[in-house]
Amino acid sequence: MLTIKILIFLLGLAIGSFLNVCIYRIPANESIAYPPSHCPKCSHKLSALDLIPVLGYIINLGRCRYCKEKISLQYPIIELFTAVLFLFLFERFGLSIYFAKYAVLASLLIVIASIDLKTQEIPDRLIVFGLIAGLLFNLYNIRINMVQGLLGFILGGGSFLIIAMVTKGAMGGGDIKLMAVLGLFFGWQLTILIALISFVLGAFISLILITAKIKGRKDYIPFGPFIAAAAIIALFYGHQILELYLQSIT
Secondary structure: OHHHHHHOOOOOOHHHHHHHHHHHHHHHOOOOOOOOOOOOOOOOOOOOOOOOOHHHHHHHEEEEHHHEEEEEHHHHHHHHHHHHHHHHHHHHOOOOHHHHHHHHHHHHHHHHHHHHHHHHOOHHHHHHHHHHHHHHHHOOOOOHHHHHHHHHHHEEEEEHHHHHHHHHOOOOHHHHHHHHHHHHHHHHHHHHHHHHHHHHHHHHHHHHHHHOOOOOOOOOOOOHHHHHHHHHHHHHHHHEEEEEHHHHHH
16 A cells, blocks of 8 residues: 555656646647756756656756756745645545546646636636536546536536626636536535635635735735635645535525
């Protein structure tokens, strides 16, 4: 079992390294496959040693080995976070199709949240990938069947669309599409929970940022990361939260 966990952790590190490529290249409309990984400053092709997740960052002391430009801490953080998240998914679902489904979703959410934080946009190509993946998993009844997924799709996207219309644009189009994608993956019940948790997280974090004067009251704060965080919470604890709620009202 320990050997499998080590392999899952290493897989998470490798996937995290690929997610960093996606986070950097997708907003720039660049191919995620070509050219090979290179320094964004000097464009020097990175060696195999440079590309070792986390360890490459440590060996090079957080700088490009060729031009000495400082490398963002985002790279090892994303790699480690993905690896740890994959371990939690393995603990929860084992080596199963459920693990594969939610590893795909978690990876997608990491990329979406990171890009939204940087650019205040959620690229449509990521939404399209999420829709295709969600539909395929539902087609084979992987935890959620097609009817449940479509109900979640309509409820998730529709509810945020109504909020956007009522608030005259407080919700972005990317947020609406992301909630629709999550509806496919989670079904209508957990989609409602994700929406509620995202609003609580958004209000709490926004209050902290405004109080600390990091953000002003009129500053735009991306909502995608709150939706992504809410989805991860619902993934691990959603059913327990719903059960506690039902017990409290009965």
